[in-house]
Amino acid sequence: MAILKFENLKMHYKTKKGYVKAVDGISFELESGESLGIVGESGCGKTSVSMTLLRILPENAHFMGGHVWFNDDGNMIDLVSLSEEQMRHYRWKGISMVFQAAMNSLNPVYRVGDQIVEAILNHYPETPIDEAKSKVAKLFELVTLDPKRMDQYPHQYSGGMKQRAVIALSLACDPKVIIADEPTTALDVIVQDKILREMKKIQKELNMAMIYISHDIAVIAEVSDKIAVMYAGKFVEQADATTVFKRPMHPYTFLLMNAFPSHVGEKKKLFTIPGEPPDLLNPPIGCRFAPRCPWATDKCRTDEPEYKEIEKGHFLACWHPLTEEVRQNEFRK
Amino acid sequence: MSSENKVLLEVKNLKKFFPAERALFSKVKHFVHAVDDVSFEIKQGESLGLVGESGCGKTTTGRMVVRLESPTDGTIEVLGKSVEDYDRMEYHSMVQMIFQDPYESLNPRMTIFDIIAEPLNIHNVGTLEEREEKVAQLLQEVGLTPPDSFLWRYPHELSGGQRQRVAIARALILNPKLIVADEPTSMLDVSVRTGVMHLMMELQKSHGMSYLYITHDLAVARYMVNRIAVMYLGKIVEMAETEELLHHPMHPYTRALMDAVPVPDPDYKRSEPNIIGNISVPIDPPPICRFYDRCPFKEEKCKIDPHPELKEVSSGHFVACYPVQEGKIK
Numbered sequence: 001m002a003i004l005k006f007e008n009l010k011m012h013y014k015t016k017k018g019y020v021k022a023v024d025g026i027s028f029e030l031e032s033g034e035s036l037g038i039v040g041e042s043g044c045g046k047t048s049v050s051m052t053l054l055r056i057l058p059e060n061a062h063f064m065g066g067h068v069w070f071n072d073d074g075n076m077i078d079l080v081s082l083s084e085e086q087m088r089h090y091r092w093k094g095i096s097m098v099f100q101a102a103m104n105s106l107n108p109v110y111r112v113g114d115q116i117v118e119a120i121l122n123h124y125p126e127t128p129i130d131e132a133k134s135k136v137a138k139l140f141e142l143v144t145l146d147p148k149r150m151d152q153y154p155h156q157y158s159g160g161m162k163q164r165a166v167i168a169l170s171l172a173c174d175p176k177v178i179i180a181d182e183p184t185t186a187l188d189v190i191v192q193d194k195i196l197r198e199m200k201k202i203q204k205e206l207n208m209a210m211i212y213i214s215h216d217i218a219v220i221a222e223v224s225d226k227i228a229v230m231y232a233g234k235f236v237e238q239a240d241a242t243t244v245f246k247r248p249m250h251p252y253t254f255l256l257m258n259a260f261p262s263h264v265g266e267k268k269k270l271f272t273i274p275g276e277p278p279d280l281l282n283p284p285i286g287c288r289f290a291p292r293c294p295w296a297t298d299k300c301r302t303d304e305p306e307y308k309e310i311e312k313g314h315f316l317a318c319w320h321p322l323t324e325e326v327r328q329n330e331f332r333k
Numbered sequence: 334m335s336s337e338n339k340v341l342l343e344v345k346n347l348k349k350f351f352p353a354e355r356a357l358f359s360k361v362k363h364f365v366h367a368v369d370d371v372s373f374e375i376k377q378g379e380s381l382g383l384v385g386e387s388g389c390g391k392t393t394t395g396r397m398v399v400r401l402e403s404p405t406d407g408t409i410e411v412l413g414k415s416v417e418d419y420d421r422m423e424y425h426s427m428v429q430m431i432f433q434d435p436y437e438s439l440n441p442r443m444t445i446f447d448i449i450a451e452p453l454n455i456h457n458v459g460t461l462e463e464r465e466e467k468v469a470q471l472l473q474e475v476g477l478t479p480p481d482s483f484l485w486r487y488p489h490e491l492s493g494g495q496r497q498r499v500a501i502a503r504a505l506i507l508n509p510k511l512i513v514a515d516e517p518t519s520m521l522d523v524s525v526r527t528g529v530m531h532l533m534m535e536l537q538k539s540h541g542m543s544y545l546y547i548t549h550d551l552a553v554a555r556y557m558v559n560r561i562a563v564m565y566l567g568k569i570v571e572m573a574e575t576e577e578l579l580h581h582p583m584h585p586y587t588r589a590l591m592d593a594v595p596v597p598d599p600d601y602k603r604s605e606p607n608i609i610g611n612i613s614v615p616i617d618p619p620p621i622c623r624f625y626d627r628c629p630f631k632e633e634k635c636k637i638d639p640h641p642e643l644k645e646v647s648s649g650h651f652v653a654c655y656p657v658q659e660g661k662i663k
Contacts, residue, residue, distance in 0.1 A: 041522040158611060188386040188549070193593040193606055215523065218552075218595035222603075241599035259527045260597045261552035263579055270556060272531055273524035276492050 001071060002029040003209045004053075004095075004177050009066035009080075011052045020280045022048040024233035025066070027307065027315075032176065035203060035210040037224030037241070039217055039256070041277055045233040046213045047100070050179040053211075054097055055079065055087050070094055071176075093123050096175040098167055100182040105166055106154040112165050113140075113150025119172045139168040143198060160191035167199065171206075178203075179211045184219065196223055217260045221245060226313070229253045232278050232288040235307060239314040249310070249321035252289045254330075269331055287319065295320050340413070341543050342375040342398065342511055347407035349393050353616045366615045367393045369567035369623075370407070372643070377510065380537065380544040382554035382575070385564035386590075386612060391547045394564075395513045398545060399430045411511070422456060429504040433516040435496035439488040445472075446484040449503045456507060471502040474539075476532060494525035498532065505536065515547045530556055551594055555579060563587045566615045566623045569643060573650040583652045585628050585662070622655070630656050 011023040022045040030036055040046045051057050053068060068079040070090060079090065099105045107115055113136050120132045127135075137147040143164040154162060163183065170178050180199065184192040200223060203210050212223050220227055221241060228238040229252065237250040248254040258271040275292040278284055284291050290300040300319050307317035348371075350364040368390040375381045383391040396402045398409060400416060409416045416424060429452075432438040439448055449468045453459060459467065465484075472480035475498040488496055497517060504512050517533070518526045534557065537544060546557050554561055555575055562572040563584065571584040582588045589608035596603060609627045622628070622635045634655050635641075643651040644658050656662045 041524055160611065188612070189593040189595075190386065190589060190606055190608060191611070193595075193603075196595070197605070216595070217523065218597040221597050221599045221601075222595050224599075245597070245599055256523060257597065259523050261550075261556055262597050263551040263555055263591065263594055264596055264601070265598075267555060267576070270527045270530065272527040274528075276494065276525065277522070 001074075002069075003032045003071045004030040005067075005069040005071075005076070006049075007067040007069065009052065009068060010064035011048060011057070012062055012064050013048075013058070014060045014062055015281070018281050019062075019064075021045075021233045021283060022280060023052055024283075025307070026230075026235055027066075028228060028235070028238060030177070030209045030211065032209050033204070033207040035212060035223060035225050037212045037214070037220035037227045038230055039214060039220045039227060040230035041215055043277060043280070044230045045280070046230050047181055049230075050097060050181050050211065050213055053079070053177075053179060054091055054095060055082075055084075056091075092119060092175060093173045094175060095177045095179070096170040096173065098163075098170045098178065098180040098183045100185065106162060106169075108154050110153070111151050112154060112157065113137075116165075116169050116172050119169060123173045136168070136172070139171055142171070142202060143168045144194075159187055160195065163187060163191075163195055164198070167195070167202075171202070174206075175208065177209045177211065179213065181213045182215070183212070185214070185216070192219075199223070217257060218262070229256065232283050233280055234288060234317065235315070236289065236318065237314075237316050243314060247324070248327075249314075249316050250289075250318045251293045251295050251320075251322060254322055254327060258330075271330070287317070295322070295326075339377045340374050341377045341379075341411065342545070343408075343410040343413075344374070344394075344398070345372050345408045345410075347371045347394065347397060347409065348405045349390070349397060349402060350405045353614075363616050366567045366618055368397070368404075369615070369618075370640075371564075371567070371569055372407075373562055373569065373572065375511070375543050375545060378537075378541050378543060379560070380546055380558040382546045382548060382558035382561040383564055384548055384551055384554050384561055384590075386549060388566070388612065388614065389564040390567040391564050392515055395430070395515050395545060395547045398511075399428055399513050400424065401430075425452075425509075426456060426507040427509050428511045428513065429507065429509040431497075431500050431504050431512060431514040431517045434520055435493055435500050436488075436520075438500055439496055441488050444485050444487060445477075445491075445499055448488070448499060449506055452503065452507050458507075467506065468502070471506060474505075474536065475499075475502045476528070477502075492525070493521050494529060497521060497529050501529075501533065501536070505540065508540065509542060511543045511545065513545045513547070516549070517546075518553060519548070519550065533557065551579065551591065563590065566612070566618070568623050568640060568653065569651075570624065570653050571651065572643060577650055581650070583646060583650070583657045583662075584624075584654050585630050585657075586624050622653075624654075630654075630662050632656055632661070 006026050006028050009026045012019040012021050038046045063080050069076045070079050116136045117132045140147045145164050184195050214220050224241050226240050227244040228235045231252050237253045255271045255273045286302045287300045287305055290296040305317045305319045310316050349368040353363040353365050385391050397404050446468055450464045453464050469480040472483055477483045477498055518529050548554050561575050561578045562569045565586045571587045582591050589606040592604050592606040607629045620639050622640050625635050641653045641655050643653045646652045
């Protein structure tokens with residue numbers, strides 16, 4: 001049974017100018033031990049998905065429908081319907097998060113070790129302090145930080161070390177699901193490589209479900225079992241990683257994957273996507289990608305395609321899925 | 334000699350040391366060797382990429398080339414004449430810069446026309462009508478069309494990609510021979526980024542200028558430049574033609590860097606980068622090889638001898654590493 005299930009979730013931000021449709025009907029399922037990568041460009045709503053999951057939303061956020069089912073030892077709980085008090089029970093123990101810009105998510109005036117101990121004691125108040133401390137020491141070892149550094153302050157850490165500490169913090173209460181939102185964006189590649197390797201290893205060891213959120217397609221390619229491509233508040237395609245890269249059927253997926261340069265292999269043609277992402281206050285009617293899509297027809301500009309499973313594990317929302325022939329032709333042009 | 338082969342920019346033994354933090358009343362001064370003895374040249378119409386991690390000195394090098402910083406030591410020559418001997422105005426009509434962040438580099442109180450035409454004002458080129466015409470023509474060239482709909486707008490009305498196009502137009506308006514581009518696409522979204530990359534490549538062809546392209550991203554550099562120089566803690570450790578460097582990296586650092594960059598292909602298995610420890614800040618570094626502490630191939634010689642010179646190991650491929658130069662690592 002799935003550990004997490006999004007069912008047509010809608011979360012909009014209310015502004016003076018109207019509703020910003022940041023998350024507009026998102027559905028997916030995640031199993032234990034599985035990793036889902038969500039790729040999309042800035043402003044497509046991918047961070048809002050993670051904030052929705054943890055329910056750490058600003059005051060102007062409104063749920064407009066749908067469910068987030070979380071598997072609590074066999075009982076499916078709808079996180080959307082919980083009160084704030086009930087939600088606290090699942091936050092960090094059930095689902096935790098590695099935040100974007102991890103360097104800023106540690107409190108500068110507390111020792112790093114104490115911050116993680118605090119998280120444990122908050123959720124398991126009956127834990128003896130020595131036990132909590134030895135747990136933190138173990139977590140430090142898991143993320144390859146020297147446990148001696150528990151008594152240091154964040155400013156004594158390098159960027160990569162802070163990121164590791166934040167990962168240790170996310171693991172503190174043995175969560176079942178971890179969301180990593182741009183976990184390595186601010187880091188140099190050699191440090192990024194180490195962190196990604198560690199995260200993959202830990203995920204396997206602890207059999208956790210992971211959601212990686214990033215704009216960096218190469219990072220997503222390496223860490224995800226399956227990938228969801230998000231555009232203007234919606235998923236447009238979702239499938240296993242290889243399918244998304246090798247046989248994408250949504251034009252946006254295809255163009256995005258081939259707009260990303262690689263430093264190895266043959267030097268391939270780089271695709272450009274014309275235009276700019278839409279404003280989520282007034283998204284285009286019909287298919288949201290239609291105004292930028294080279295294959296769009298009149299139908300695309302009026303009718304919205306349904307997001308549905310077209311083959312096992314492959315979801316798509318497009319009126320004119322790309323065939324292998326079309327894809328090959330694009331490279332020859 | 335055709336103009337294609339003429340040396341446009343020649344940088345020799347360039348150094349920039351910044352004073353490091355020191356304790357109150359302490360007289361001992363320490364220096365961060367941000368750029369330490371860097372030499373390279375760019376021929377007319379050719380582009381060079383400076384690639385490295387943050388803190389390697391690539392941006393400082395670029396800023397010295399556009400005279401935003403003055404070197405601690407060393408020389409910069411453009412068309413055989415030292416930058417010191419150029420009049421500042423004359424120099425900047427030849428060398429321009431594009432900055433990383435298009436949200437910071439455009440004055441929010443100026444219209445797009447004013448921003449792009451400002452160099453013409455400063456250099457007192459043309460009448461108002463001529464300037465308007467020139468700006469409109471450039472807007473067209475950088476893909477902001479129709480130009481009339483952009484001329485009187487302000488930066489906040491434009492997206493990141495459009496702003497970077499404005500910054501490119503501004504850099505181009507004096508017809509420079511060299512553009513120093515500091516991570517011009519790293520703040521842009523993927524879908525918009527390729528457009529700006531293509532634009533820069535096309536403009537290079539049509540205007541025949543050169544780029545000194547500064548980036549941390551080897552994959553982007555691959556599409557933008559003819560040659561790549563890899564920097565590590567203030568030194569160029571390897572320099573070669575782009576494809577040669579990517580297919581036959583020789584310096585241990587370049588190899589590690591290549592292995593560390595994620596590949597947008599889920600079926601590709603990267604080998605683990607072979608490198609020790611973490612990057613440090615080069616405060617008063619010892620005179621030996623900068624990479625010594627992190628190098629998995631180090632030898633006795635590396636510990637004793639001065640930092641290795643860049644030597645041509647194969648045709649056009651320069652490496653600063655003793656074991657590589659002696660043929661000990663392949």
